[in-house]
Structure formats: structure tokens, C-alpha cells
Amino acid sequence: MRKFFKRLLTTIIVLALLLGGASWWLLSYIAPEEQLDLGYEAIDVKEKALNMIKSLKPELILTEADINHLIKMHMNDDYVDSVSGDAVMGLDKDIRIDGARFELEEDKLIARLNVTYKDRIHAGLDAVYSLEWQSPNIVLRPQALSLKKLKLPVSMLDTIIVPLDLPASDVVTVTDVQFLLDQIKIRFKLQIKLQL
Numbered sequence: 001m002r003k004f005f006k007r008l009l010t011t012i013i014v015l016a017l018l019l020g021g022a023s024w025w026l027l028s029y030i031a032p033e034e035q036l037d038l039g040y041e042a043i044d045v046k047e048k049a050l051n052m053i054k055s056l057k058p059e060l061i062l063t064e065a066d067i068n069h070l071i072k073m074h075m076n077d078d079y080v081d082s083v084s085g086d087a088v089m090g091l092d093k094d095i096r097i098d099g100a101r102f103e104l105e106e107d108k109l110i111a112r113l114n115v116t117y118k119d120r121i122h123a124g125l126d127a128v129y130s131l132e133w134q135s136p137n138i139v140l141r142p143q144a145l146s147l148k149k150l151k152l153p154v155s156m157l158d159t160i161i162v163p164l165d166l167p168a169s170d171v172v173t174v175t176d177v178q179f180l181l182d183q184i185k186i187r188f189k190l191q192i193k194l195q196l
Contacts, residue, residue: 030147032114032124036099040072046165053172053190062184064104071102071140074162094118107131107179109140123147127157131184133177138162138184 043066052060062070075097099114111127125147129140142157164186166172176187 027121030121030123032099032122034101034112034114034124036101036112036114038072038076038097038099040069040076042073043069044165045070049166049172049188052188056190058188058190060186060188062186064102064182067104067109067184068102070162070164071160072100074160075100098122104131104179104182104184106181108143125152129157129160131179133174134161135174136164136166138164 045060045062048062049060052058094117096116096119097113098116101112103110103112107130109129109131111125111129113125113127114122115125116122125145127142127146128144130143132139132141138161140160140162142154142159145152145154145157166174172188172190174186175189176185178185178187
């Protein structure tokens with residue numbers, strides 16, 4: 001009987017060590033690979049557009065850095081949990097976004113997200129959004145979500161609308177929007193009205 005309890009205790013210890021090792025490996029595997037934050041510089045798209053009008057150049061270029069700042073600014077304004085103050089970006093209520101980086105790839109936006117689940121488990125998520133223009137907004141529609149190579153349901157993400165504060169439509173009209181490799185090009189038609 002004593003041998004039985006000794007073997008049982010040894011088996012339990014070995015299983016606990018195996019489970020602990022597997023848990024440690026899993027947590028280190030899903031952990032974010034890079035440190036990201038939600039810091040941003042305020043981007044005044046209207047001011048950029050007005051400068052474009054003053055120089056009579058009929059297009060506005062938003063770089064990848066501009067898009068990064070605009071989305072983070074929008075996340076901090078519209079996608080912050082009212083109770084906790086954490087960025088949620090349409091994710092499950094138990095998931096907090098700790099940092100993000102966005103990359104433009106033509107008509108796609110790749111979002112690298114550092115998240116924390118239930119204030120304990122840190123992970124790096126990759127989300128893919130399609131980019132659409134719906135005047136005067138850029139619309140991000142979720143296409144894919146993954147945790148390393150594990151595909152997650154896209155239903156965990158919401159469509160995101162990033163408003164661009166463009167000059168009034170009686171001054172300029174957007175004629176074309178092009179999603180390029182690392183920038184978004186917005187072409188305008190200037191509407192100059194002369195008073196006699």
C-alpha cells in the first residue's frame with residue numbers, strides 16, 4: 001500500500017511538472033514578440049488638406065505613420081472601455097489592448113496588437129482589415145485574426161470607422177482614393193467660387 005501511495009505521489013508530481021512546463025511554454029509562445037504602445041501624435045488632416053489647397057496641389061498623402069497615429073488617436077477616442085479606461089477596439093470585454101502597430105499593404109491594413117486577457121495572459125495578435133473609402137471616412141473591415149499561426153474567429157473583431165476631418169465639401173470634393181503600399185493618396189477637385 002505504501003508503494004502505491006509513493007507511486008501515486010510521484011505520478012502526480014511528474015504530471016504537475018509536465019503541466020507547468022507546458023503552460024510556461026504556451027504562455028511564452030503566445031507572448032508578444034515586440035513591445036508596442038498606444039502613443040500617438042495628433043494628426044490634423046484638415047490642416048494638411050488646407051495646406052494642400054493653398055499650394056494648389058490636388059492630392060493629400062497620408063503615410064503609414066499618419067495612419068498609425070490616426071487609428072491610435074481614434075482608438076483612444078472611441079474604443080476605450082468607459083469603466084476601465086482600456087482600449088478595446090471591438091474585442092472581447094476581457095481583452096485589453098496594450099499596444100498596436102499598423103502596416104499598409106495596398107488595400108489591406110495589418111494590425112499587430114499586444115493584448116492582455118483577464119489581466120493575466122499577454123499575447124500578440126495579428127489582424128487583417130480591408131480598407132474602404134466611404135466619404136469622409138476610412139472603413140476597416142475585418143478579414144482575418146490570428147494568434148501566431150492559430151486562426152481565430154473574425155467575429156471577434158468589429159468594423160472600424162476612422163473619420164477624416166476634411167475641409168467642407170463646398171471647398172473640395174474627393175474624386176479618387178488610392179490605397180498604395182505604404183500610403184493612402186486622396187485626390188481632390190477644388191471648388192473655387194468667385195463672387196461678383
